[in-house]
Amino acid sequence: MKQPLIILTGPTAVGKTGLSIELAKRINGAIVSADSMQVYRGMDIGSAKIKEEEKQGIKHYLIDILDPEEDFNVVQFQARAKAALEEIYADRKCPIVVGGTGFYIQALLYNIDFTKSEKEDGYREALEQTAKEKGADFLHEELKKVDPKAAEEIHPNNVKRVIRALEFYHESGKKISEHNEQEKEKESFFNSAYFVLNDDREKMYQRIDQRVDQMLQDGLIQEVKALKERGFHSSMVSMQGLGYKELFEYLEGSCTLDEAVYKLKRDTRHFAKRQITWFRREKDVIWLDKSAYESNDTKLLEELMLQLKKRGIIE
C-alpha cells in the first residue's frame, strides 16, 4: 500500500501558505516545506516565511533548521524530508509538501538517486578553477570525450551542469546521461496528489510587486543589514536568495535602493515564470487556476478535497 502524499505548490506569491493551513486543518495534516530559503533562520521577511501565529498549531518541518552560513541542497532536502515523512506517518497524519522549489519536490516524489559523492577530493573545485582559466568551451570538450550525449544536451555555457556531469563521471565511472535516463523512468512510490496553484499572469505579477513593497515596509532592509553585520556575505548560498542578493548590492553601495527594488521585483517575476515552466512539464500535475475560482479559497478547498477523495488519499 502506497503512502499518501499531498503536494501543494505553485509560483511564488500565489497564496500557497494560506491554502496549505486550511487544508492541513481539514485533513489532519502536517506540512513539509519544500523551499530552499525558508530553511534558514533569520531570513524571515525575504523568504516570506510563515509566522508562528499563522501556523495555527499545524506542525511544520524543514523551516528554520539551518544558519545562513550552512549549505543546503537537494540531497540534504531529500534526506531531511524523508525523515520528516516518517515522523508524520508515525503520528498518523497526512503530509503536505508545500513550497515552490520544483526540483526538491521532484527529488522527493520520485526518490531520485543522486549517488552521493563518497570522496571529498576537491574535484569539483578543480573543475571550477579550470572553467575560469580555460573557459567554458574547454570543459565542454572534456565532457564530449567521456559522455557525448550529455555534452549534446548541456549547453557549453552552462558551466554548472557541465561540471556536475564531469564530476558524476569522475565519481561513478558512469555517464550521467544514462543515469538520468534511468531516473526519469521512475514511478513515484507515493499515492500522491500534485497540486499546482496558478493564477492569471498579470495578477500574479501585480501581487509580486505588492509583496516586495510590503516586505520593505516590514523591514527587509534591516533584516538583510543584520545578516550582513553577522558577517554573512553574498557568496553564500543563502544570500543568493531573492531579496538578499539585491539588497546586499544596495547595502554594499553598488546600486541605489530604487535599482535594487526594481531588480528584486523583476527577478521575482522571472522566477515565478520559471517555476511555471517547471511545473508544466512535470507529469500528473493537477492545475488549480485561482482566477477560475474567483480567488475564493473556500471553493478552491472544495476542489482540493474532491481530488483527494478521487485518489483515495482521504475518505
Next chain:
RNA sequence: AGGGGUGUAGUUCAUCGGUAGAAUAAGAGUCUCCAAAACUCCAGAGAGGGGUUCGAUUCCCUUCACCCCUG
C-alpha cells in the same frame, strides 16, 4: 500665443538616401547535488498625411503629440 527642439520595438538608445541594429522588459524553454541557482531560444519598431527621388525611416512641407524658452 510666439520661438526652438524631439518623435525609431513596451522602454532606453543606435544606424542609414537602397531589405533598421542593440540593450532591457515581455514570451517560450532546459534542468536529476548551489535550483530563489545556472543556462538557451524567440518575436516585436522609424507618430499621421503629402512632396522631392528609380528608391525615403533618413531630405522638404504639413498635421498631431511631447519637452524647453519667452510672454
